[in-house]
Amino acid sequence: APEAPEEKFSLREVLDTFKLCLSEDKEVYVEHYVAGWRGLIKFLNSLGSVFGFISKDAVNKIKILVTHLEGENSSEYVTVQSMVKYELENELVDLNKRGNHPESGCRTLLRLHRALRWLELFLERLRTSGEDGKTSVMCAEAYNESLSQHHPWVVRKAAGMAFCVLPGRPAFFEVMNVGTPEQVVAMLGDALPLISEVYQVTxxxxxxxxxxxxx
Ligand code: 1PX
Known part of the structure; x- marks a missing residue:
């Protein structure tokens, strides 16, 4: 086959982005957090259009964060820590019910933060699964243990249906474009502690x- 003009995208690079997220004093850079999610969404899109409703919501969340990152108060949005401080001090967050700040950085990032827990649980299952492991089951279990608790019934139902069409483990590893299954497992072993730390700090x-x- 002819060489692709653009280098094929590898999940390794995406998960590496999460390495850049933590500063030396354990602050989380919003820019790299967003970049990590962008890469994940690209991966999700390559799995097919059934996941469109999921990626659409994630893209919306990312857009909101980018607007803050590039807005007139961009310097307040460098890290999640500075964002929280700034938005709370200036009463820019709806704390108890939806109100004037439906697009606060805090509530928007919280949605991705909850999804990051799903990712951590899912990747850990993938990492420890056997050759005949079912990605749909791993995905559903990870979801039920995390994100689903924050979703209404319709969303849970739709998510459950999408999981059913996930490719099997071999094909899934293939799209990750990391190498042999052994290399995928090793890569996940490297990436998971980073993702887990970003999650914990947040x-x-x-x-x-x-x-x-x-x-
Ligand atoms: C090797 C594995 C890599 C897989 C990468 C997959 C990236 C998945 C990205 C998922 C991002 C999901 C963000 C969801 C944010 C959210 O919870 N939004 C809800 C609440 O928002 P609101 O503004 O209303 O308070 C919103 O209602 C969500 C709607 C869309 C459905 C979300 C279903 C999430 C399922 C997550 C599992 C993804 C399955 C991917 C299979 C690989």
């Missing part, structure tokens, strides 16, 4: 400020 920050249930 989780603690949100817990400290009572932001885990933002409407």
């Amino acid at each position: 989780e603690e920050l949100y817990a400290q400020h009572n932001l885990l249930d933002l409407p």
Whole structure:
């Protein structure tokens, strides 16, 4: 086959982006967090249009964060820590019910943060699965343990239907474009602690400020 003009996209590079997310003093850079999600969405889109409703929502969330990142107060949005501080001090977050700030950075990032927990659980299952492991089951279990708790019935139903058409483990590993199954497993082993740390740091920050249930 002729050489593709653009290098084929590998999930390794995407997960590597999460390495860049944490600063030395454990602050989370919004820019790299967003970049990580962009790559994941690209991967999701390559799995087919059934996942369109999922990627559409994620793309919307990313757009909101980019608007903050590039807006007139961009310097307040460098890290998740500075964003939380800035938005809380300036009353830019709807804390108890939806109101004037449906697009706050805090509530928007929280949605991706919850999805990051799903990703962590799913990747851990993929990493430890056997050759005949079912991606749809791994995905559903990870979802039920995390994100689903924040979703209404219709969304859970639609998500469940989408999971059913996930490719099997071999094809799934193939699209990841990382190499042999052994290399995929090794790559996941490297990437997971990073994703997990980004998740933990964000989780603690949100817990400290009572932001885990933002409407
Ligand atoms: C090797 C594995 C890599 C897989 C990469 C897949 C990337 C998945 C990206 C999922 C991003 C999902 C963001 C969802 C944010 C959310 O929860 N939004 C809901 C709440 O938002 P609101 O503004 O209303 O408060 C919103 O209602 C969501 C609607 C869309 C349905 C979300 C279903 C999420 C399922 C996640 C699992 C993805 C399955 C991918 C299979 C590989």
